[in-house]
Amino acid sequence: MTFKKTIALIITHLLAGGLGVALGIYLLPILTAPTAPAASEISNLSSQAQYSGEFQKNLEGSDFLHWGEGKVSLSPTTITLMGKLAPGPDYKLYLSPKFVETEAAFNQEKTNMVLIGDVKTFNNFVVDVPQNIDITKYDTVIVWCESFGQFITAAKYQ
Numbered sequence: 001m002t003f004k005k006t007i008a009l010i011i012t013h014l015l016a017g018g019l020g021v022a023l024g025i026y027l028l029p030i031l032t033a034p035t036a037p038a039a040s041e042i043s044n045l046s047s048q049a050q051y052s053g054e055f056q057k058n059l060e061g062s063d064f065l066h067w068g069e070g071k072v073s074l075s076p077t078t079i080t081l082m083g084k085l086a087p088g089p090d091y092k093l094y095l096s097p098k099f100v101e102t103e104a105a106f107n108q109e110k111t112n113m114v115l116i117g118d119v120k121t122f123n124n125f126v127v128d129v130p131q132n133i134d135i136t137k138y139d140t141v142i143v144w145c146e147s148f149g150q151f152i153t154a155a156k157y158q
Contacts (some may be wrong), residue, residue, distance in 0.1 A: 053155030061102035068153030098152035
């Protein structure tokens with residue numbers, strides 16, 4: 001085997017391996033996600049909500065891989081989304097006293113935020129609000145990818 005063929009094989013195998021890892025990071029959360037809550041369940045829970053907001057794709061910190069869209073509804077016991085999120089690993093739901101729409105702003109304000117819980121589905125979600133959290137003390141709900149420190153989306157609700 002010639003030197004050029006050896007280099008070509010190494011490069012192509014590294015590229016194939018890199019592509020496989022990237023696809024795995026993207027597809028694994030989709031393949032392992034639990035069944036999303038039904039629209040009827042979301043409608044029922046959101047009818048009891050005190051607040052609502054909209055996740056929009058066009059936020060400054062969102063891009064084609066990191067976005068959310070749909071109606072988010074908040075009650076003292078649950079936060080729901082009737083909509084979609086870009087799939088990804090380790091999504092967390094936060095409440096913030098200040099609207100943020102970028103990774104830098106999130107990191108700057110994180111000490112003032114409260115972690116609500118994990119987001120495990122990408123088409124609709126229901127996240128229970130811990131009993132010790134008063135949603136009236138905050139005005140923004142944020143989805144954040146903890147593993148990669150990536151802003152996904154946010155919505156102002158009051």
